[in-house]
Amino acid sequence: METSELRSKVAYLEGLSAGLSLNEGSGEGQLIKGIIGVLGAFAGSFEEMDKSYSHLKGYLESVDEDLSLLEDKFYDEEDELSGDTDYIEVECPDCAEKVYIDPEILDDDEVFEIACPNCSRIVFINEDNHISGQERGMIQMSANSPEEEDI
Numbered sequence: 001m002e003t004s005e006l007r008s009k010v011a012y013l014e015g016l017s018a019g020l021s022l023n024e025g026s027g028e029g030q031l032i033k034g035i036i037g038v039l040g041a042f043a044g045s046f047e048e049m050d051k052s053y054s055h056l057k058g059y060l061e062s063v064d065e066d067l068s069l070l071e072d073k074f075y076d077e078e079d080e081l082s083g084d085t086d087y088i089e090v091e092c093p094d095c096a097e098k099v100y101i102d103p104e105i106l107d108d109d110e111v112f113e114i115a116c117p118n119c120s121r122i123v124f125i126n127e128d129n130h131i132s133g134q135e136r137g138m139i140q141m142s143a144n145s146p147e148e149e150d151i
């Protein structure tokens, strides 16, 4: 039952009891007045709960929407990482963890090391300011295809 319907039904009963010109001093009169009063209180509480519920529902829907957006963004980025062949793949010599290096950072002037995320062994050091295309190719070949028969 709709909240507004509940309210109007209680209001109807109130009107009805007033029209009956009940003797408010009598037991029956007090009982009916009491019942209608309790019904009115119920309708009021129900209305409050209904408002809270609608508010909560709206809030939950907006959280759900935000979560979907985040999920889409997250999985898009993951697809980019695994599908993009431009990343340099280095296998850790200690634990065989695959480490993906963004080729853009090779252009960085700073000397830096890249550690294996699994065992912290240094798997790559960028010592040179200018790594040539050939050297980049060698890094890629040695990392990607150890059993390539090119002899």
Ligand SMILES: [Zn+2]
Pocket: 092, 093, 094, 095, 096, 097, 116, 117, 118, 119, 120, 121
């Ligand atoms: Zn490792």
